[in-house]
Amino acid sequence: MLNVRSVFWLQRRWKSGGKKRWNVLQNKKNNCDRAIDSFDDFYGSVYGTRWKNMRAALLTRHKYIAMVNNFGNTEQTCSMLETDGAINMKSLINLAQERLRGTDPATEGQGQNRYEIDDKLDALLRKQQEREVASIYPSAGEDGASVQMPQQLKYDNVEAKEKTQSESKDFKQSLTKALENDVKLDEHRLVDPQFGTGGLYEYMPAHSIKGMEDWVAESEHYKYYQTSADFPLRIEPETLFHYPEHLALYTYEMGNCSDFKAPKKCLTGVSSHFMMDGASTLPPLFLQVQPGEKVLDACASPGGKSLLLLQTLHLDKLVCNDIQESRVNRVRRLMQEFLFDYKQRLAAKHLIFSQSDARNLDEYQQYDKILVDVPCTTDRHVVMEQDNNIFKPSRIKERLRIPELQSDILANCLRLLRPGGSLVYSTCSLSPIQNDGVVHMALQKVFIEHGITATIKDLSRQAELFSDVFKFEHPKGLKYGQMVIPYLPANFGPMYFSKITRNV
Numbered sequence: 001m002l003n004v005r006s007v008f009w010l011q012r013r014w015k016s017g018g019k020k021r022w023n024v025l026q027n028k029k030n031n032c033d034r035a036i037d038s039f040d041d042f043y044g045s046v047y048g049t050r051w052k053n054m055r056a057a058l059l060t061r062h063k064y065i066a067m068v069n070n071f072g073n074t075e076q077t078c079s080m081l082e083t084d085g086a087i088n089m090k091s092l093i094n095l096a097q098e099r100l101r102g103t104d105p106a107t108e109g110q111g112q113n114r115y116e117i118d119d120k121l122d123a124l125l126r127k128q129q130e131r132e133v134a135s136i137y138p139s140a141g142e143d144g145a146s147v148q149m150p151q152q153l154k155y156d157n158v159e160a161k162e163k164t165q166s167e168s169k170d171f172k173q174s175l176t177k178a179l180e181n182d183v184k185l186d187e188h189r190l191v192d193p194q195f196g197t198g199g200l201y202e203y204m205p206a207h208s209i210k211g212m213e214d215w216v217a218e219s220e221h222y223k224y225y226q227t228s229a230d231f232p233l234r235i236e237p238e239t240l241f242h243y244p245e246h247l248a249l250y251t252y253e254m255g256n257c258s259d260f261k262a263p264k265k266c267l268t269g270v271s272s273h274f275m276m277d278g279a280s281t282l283p284p285l286f287l288q289v290q291p292g293e294k295v296l297d298a299c300a301s302p303g304g305k306s307l308l309l310l311q312t313l314h315l316d317k318l319v320c321n322d323i324q325e326s327r328v329n330r331v332r333r334l335m336q337e338f339l340f341d342y343k344q345r346l347a348a349k350h351l352i353f354s355q356s357d358a359r360n361l362d363e364y365q366q367y368d369k370i371l372v373d374v375p376c377t378t379d380r381h382v383v384m385e386q387d388n389n390i391f392k393p394s395r396i397k398e399r400l401r402i403p404e405l406q407s408d409i410l411a412n413c414l415r416l417l418r419p420g421g422s423l424v425y426s427t428c429s430l431s432p433i434q435n436d437g438v439v440h441m442a443l444q445k446v447f448i449e450h451g452i453t454a455t456i457k458d459l460s461r462q463a464e465l466f467s468d469v470f471k472f473e474h475p476k477g478l479k480y481g482q483m484v485i486p487y488l489p490a491n492f493g494p495m496y497f498s499k500i501t502r503n504v
Helices: 004-027 031-058 074-083 089-103 114-136 151-182 218-224 278-287 304-311 325-338 342-347 393-400 402-416 433-450 460-464
Strands: 064-068 234-237 249-251 273-277 294-297 317-322 351-355 367-373 417-427 454-458 482-484 495-502
Touching (some): 064 074, 064 278, 064 304, 249 278, 273 278, 273 304, 278 367, 278 417, 278 495, 294 304, 304 317, 304 325, 317 325, 342 351, 367 402, 417 433
Parallel strands (some): 317 351
Antiparallel strands (some): 064 273, 417 495, 482 495
């Protein structure tokens, strides 16, 4: 039994302990807090007032794209997605291509005029609306008798439809006119190498800071980066882009944040569709794989980009590599879920799994195409999730060494390309160091160490084809690549990508 003195001391300890715990709780920061503080410091200085909108989008649930599985019930899955209001990205790209041909003086007369394109877009939207209505008001009852809408409702719908179509046409005409007047390919970003490329493209390795990693701010760390451009470099526009005929990607229009239905099991035993961040589809799309090519996905996990490459039905051989067994197994499980002929592909060596550090892969000049989706700060993940967060205090040295790791991986992958082959380097980071900076570092490294030269393929024109789906960073803000930036009406990304072709 407690006496009065014991109760007094317990109360005193509880009050003092409680006060201390409250102070600690108020001052303690978690991993996500550290990430957003770091981004406010660094990205706030890089992007200025635009960072506020990017920040809001990063802290909001991102948007998905549905990739239809060609090894399942393809037509049935497409029909289901279209009935739910999703739009096939291929249709949007075809319309964008016609629009660009119609506004390009070099192709004047080859494309359709603006009004014909608008009519096509109207027809596409009407067809989508008809599917939605048909799912709600079936044309026949169970006994086969026709089901008629009430006369007054029919008249109201006709008037509403005519009004909506009129407003939609006016809006599209004004939008197209604005695009014609304002959207032009920025040729000034094709930098003459003799004048240098500017920016933070050279780095001092983190281990050379001699112990300062434990206290130096990330933005301060980047002050150790220097600029150098003592290697030959050519930057030229990419001239061609072909959307894979058999690839079906579905999205909702800008501002529509509807969710896709969960995948279903098909008759072949595989899942009907795969959902991924829409921006992640761009690096494998711009890789432009062709039939018969040997392709490497150097950092394949979790496997969505590798799966998209297989869905093009073009590949002769795909090698999926990652550094850890658990990550390679994750890709294996994904392939088993979506490929009904998974075992046959393995037996025929059309699909190969490799566990290796991408910096040490040694298959010199073996690949026609390489996808280099490197480890990065994963900006969206670190501000939303505590687990596996690179901003954990014990991982600060690992985080500051990320540019070293990325440039070493990219430089080695350039060695693995055959002359004339191409790779796409990508990150899911907004950091100019991890993006343009790493591309510059890797190009310099392979030239100095191996005498390899390369050409940057400017994808600005191709990115315009996706402007109805994604929000892109202005080309003047980038030197070597393009970037999808977080944007609330189209909350994809971030995703930076740069296409590089090996010369010798």
